[in-house]
Structures are given as structure tokens and as C-alpha cells.
Amino acid sequence: MSGLYIHIPFCRKRCNYCDFFFITNTKRKTEFLNALNSEITLLSNQYYGEKFDTVFFGGGTPSVLTSEEISAVIKTLRDNLNVDCNSEITMESNPEDFTDGSIENYLTAGINRFSFGVQSFIDSELKFLTRQHTAEMAEHVIRKASELTQNISVDIIYSLPSQTEEDVNYSISKAIDSGARHISAYSLTYEKGTSLYKSTEKDPRLIKDPVKDSEFYFIVSERLTSEGFEHYEISNFARPGYRSRHNLKYWTYKNYLGLGPSSHSFFFKKRWNNVRSYSGYVNSLNAKTLPAENLYEPDTAQIKLEYIMLGLRSAGINFERYRELTGEDFETENKAAAQELCTAGLAFIRDGNLILTEKGYSIADEITARYF
């Protein structure tokens, strides 16, 4: 089955490290929702024969939409596409968007998984990241949500300047204690063009130390695995049964359809993206035209590389899936590389998969570049 991604292009304010696509004029919500409606309707003929079992509202900040608005989008999806009744339906959410009653309303609307953009449970760190919530607010909302549902994910960012091991452990403890059953832990990135990136040009002390960054990586993974979380993707940890079914589609090279401006799709062996422009998206749909561009079909060499990269970053390269996707035998093609990785303690082979060890995970991208 396939996945649906819906990009909600609104945030109330830009965080200093973020380069995602969104606008801050939330008064345009109705205009956007009308365009999204048209997009779903236009897609319905082409995709009605396909079955979807995950829906992911990402952004931007999907929790800028009210529960009624989310409910209406889910209804339009169900009316026009074949969305399985047991679908995982995730909403990325900012803690400041919730009052005590609203979590319940989103559950009634059809959301069954919340992914909270918390990033830290320390106020000075939240301030550094220019987030709009406080640690107390985040803890309160997650506790409240976990009384109502167990399917809760929390994002944490590590490798902040002057952050200590204790600080990272503190945020992880708070996430676990509050009820998170899934934790995504990312190292802070300095994307070109962001205000954080510009700050590093003025103050090089803000640039992260790669040695410390790698230490943090191991601190986070050792801590979470010792707490019973499975490390199932380089940045993702889940209690048994709580892996993100939607994100697994990306990592196992399954079909997904992206809606909303700047979203990406992979379907019928082709890749494309929607325009990264709010007015371009709305105008195109007002003219009843899909806002897709850059359509191409990856060739076998590209599929191999992409699947290897995704596999190494997650549950491993599955030899059978590799053959399905490329028509080739992974072990024959990559015998020397696989042997070298296993001898170096960076990977192992189990049940027809080449899987990286924790040490290998920490340098997954270097391994892909060097060996494949």
C-alpha cells in the first residue's frame, strides 16, 4: 500500500534554523484548503485504483489548521481516494497550538498519531532555536495527549552550542516521561540562507564541533536503546509497535503521493515535486491544473544508489527488495564492499539484509559515498 503526504504551508513565525517551505499569512488558509480540495479531486481518477494506508500532515505547521479543517481534508481524501480504514494518520504539531480540549478534537477528526516539534525541554535552548513554546507548555501538552493516545512522537534537536551531555539526557528523559513512544533525534543543521546560518558567519563559536556532534549521536542512541526504544532509522527510535509506518514508505522505496506546495512524490516508478511557491500552487489549481514539475523516471543506477542509501540509514538493504527494484543481485554486485564493511564491524548480514551496526549508522552517508 502507498502513503499520502499533505504539506500544510503555514507557520506563525520562522524558526531561525528552518528552511522548509511555508508562508506566515494564516489568513490564506481557506484559499489554500480550496486549492488542496481541487488537487485531491484532480488526482482522484488517476489514483483511485491505488490503496493508501498512511496519511501524513507535515509542514509548515499542520496544527495551524483547526480540527474541523483537518476533519474536512480527511473526508475529502476518503471520498476521492482509496484510504484504508486502518490508516496511520499523523499530524505534525507545535505544542503552542493546543489548548486542553483540542487534542481530543483532532482525535475525533481522524488523527491517530501526533508528532510534536518540541526540540528541547530546556527553555534557554528553545529560546536559542527561536521556538514559540516553553518547556512547560510542551510537557503539559504531551502528557495530556498521552492520556488520550499512545501514538506520540517527539522531535529533539541535539548539538546545540554549549549544550552538555546532561542537557541532552534531560530532554530525552522528559520526552520519555511525558509519554513519547517515538523519538526523532536530529543533529542541529545550519542550512544556508537561514538566520542561524548567517549568525555563524558573525560568530564562529556557534558552529558545531564534529567530535562533540558524534559523541552526542552515541549518547542519544545508547540512552534510547537502553530505555527499550528500537533504533530503526538513523535519527528515529520507537518503542516496539510504534515505528512511523508513513516514514517507512520513504525508507523502503514504496510509493507515496505528495500534495500541497513543495511536496514530493514517487509513484509509478516516477519522481516529481509540486511547485515550491504558494501563489504558483494556488493559481495552478484555480486553473484546474496539477502543480507538478520536474517529472522524471530514475534509471537503474539511480534506483540502486537511492535504495542503498535509504536502506543503510534504516533497517538495512534487503536483497530480495533490491532484486525486485533493480533486477540485480546485491550480494554478487557488492561482495567486496559488504565483506569489508562486515570485517570492519560497520555492518552485518542477517536474514537476507545488509544492516549497519551502531558504529556504521553514525557514518552511513560516508559509507554510501565510499563503497557504493
Ligand code: SF4
Ligand atoms: S515550526 Fe517547524 S516548519 Fe515552522 S518554522 Fe519552525 S521548524 Fe520550520
